[in-house]
Amino acid sequence: MKMRSFFSITLLLLAFLVAAAGAKKSKPPVKPVGLIPDYYKVTGTCKQAEKLVKQVVQEKVRNDSTLGAKLLRVHYHDCFVKGCDASILLNTVGTNQSEKDARPNLSLGGFEVIDEIKTRIEKVCTQRVSCADILALAARDAVSFPFKKPLWDVLTGRKDGRVSLISNVNGNLPSPFSDFATLQTIFSNKGLDINDLVALSGAHTIGVSHCGAFSRRLYNFTGKGDADPSLDPAYAEFLKKQCPNPASPATVVGMDPNSTLSFDTHYFTAVKKHQGLFQSDAALLTNATSADIVRRFQSRDSFFKQFAKSMLKMGAIDVLLGDAGEIRKDCRFVN
Ligand code: HEM
Incomplete structure (x- = not known):
């Protein structure tokens, strides 16, 4: 009797394991989740990322209080044209004029701060932190600096785009004459x-x-x-x-x-x-x-x-997630 119940339990266990293995096999491929809080900490890809952004921004804003406005505008101009994919940070290469060359973007500033943050992060987390995330975080940290606390949450996990065309700007950024x-x-x-x-x-x-x-x-x-x-x-x-x-x-x-x-x-x-x-x-x-x-x-x-x-x-407009896009080595150029 004892032997029989031992066998039935073993059989049940086996059946469960087979079913579990089957379920594992038929699991759909992992879809990229949306942006999340603290992506680089949660995924363990660069635990210090957000701290480093804040450090550099604070150093810079202390000497130049106009930076908050500059970075906030760059982030907005990034998100409204092809989504928040750091396409605004790409330089014109050869005859391919990038978004930066479009008229409303000629008065943008603060790019050198993004470069500096990227350089510092690359030293400790090579090619792990996207320029699009750096820009979103830097804009928030620069505007929030006088408040000594973040004024809004920034979710992370964006990837960088590979395309930036001057022709994409027209019609996506309202002009100051808009009704x-x-x-x-x-x-x-x-x-x-x-x-x-x-x-x-x-x-x-x-x-x-x-x-x-x-x-x-x-x-x-x-x-x-x-x-x-x-x-x-x-x-x-x-x-x-x-x-x-x-x-x-x-x-x-x-x-x-x-x-x-x-x-x-x-x-x-x-x-x-x-x-x-x-x-x-x-x-x-x-x-x-x-x-x-x-x-x-x-x-x-x-x-x-x-x-x-x-x-x-x-900050979530048309973001690139998972395998879409890339993580640039240099925010001004695609890899
Ligand atoms: C609603 C449509 C908008 C229009 C038509 C518009 C237009 C402009 C224009 C013409 C300037 C002055 C640029 C210059 O001559 O240097 C400017 C500056 C600025 N805009 Fe907007 N903008 C709009 C929305 C936004 C949004 C959504 C944000 C950010 C969330 C933003 C953030 C800024 C900031 C911070 C500046 C000052 C930049 C600096 O001091 O360097 N704007 N905007």
Whole structure:
């Protein structure tokens, strides 16, 4: 009797093992998971990656407080054109003009900081950390530096793209002259809604602009020698002093006057007072829903919460995962 139950248990065990082995065999191939928190730590590919990014960024921002705005804009221009794949970091090679050469990208800056982070990381984790992740982390760390805590989460695991074409830029980055419908269409093509559009436009609470991006609002806007009627007249006069007609192409003005270095809600106060610098900023008041959101984001808590959510969404646009793409050795060139 004992012997029989011993055999039945052994048989059951065997049957279970065979079934388990079979199940293992028929398991579908592993699909790349999406972006995850702390990819390089979780996968053990480069435990120090995020710490190293933060270290270099902090060293740099301490000496140059304009870096947050620069890196945030580069990250945005990366994500909106062919996804967050670091295609914006690639240099023109031979006759193949890269995204960097497109007009809206000529005023980008901060590339040398990404190079420096990459060089430091390569020394300890050779070809393990993507330039796309470095850019996303560096933008967050640079903007967050004055707050001594991260303002938004950055998921990681992006791979770098192998293609960067000047021709991909047109139509994917809204111009400062865009109206609301154009802004909404371009954002919605990236999976971003009106909340994201308004929150992310709030990035203009830091940084500067060249006169050329808005000076047509100041002079002869409607053909009667006047300024854009949707621009606060006193603010238009203030801007005219900084950007005479014609202005030097090198002149820049703070987008959020008196507070260009601090990430806060002043941008929304300015837009509400018709002091948004670009037509695209003013356009946020021309739609009832977005005008409401502009008012809601006067509250720091509402803006910061939505900005963090929208950055997560923006950072996930068309990312390359798993075996797609590569990890560049040098962020400026494909391998
Ligand atoms: C909504 C559509 C947008 C338009 C039309 C737009 C347009 C512009 C323009 C024309 C400039 C000035 C460039 C120059 O002359 O140097 C600028 C600067 C800037 N933009 Fe935007 N932008 C938009 C959305 C965004 C988004 C979504 C972000 C980031 C999340 C962003 C971040 C910045 C930053 C930080 C700067 C300042 C850069 C610096 O100081 O170097 N922008 N933007």
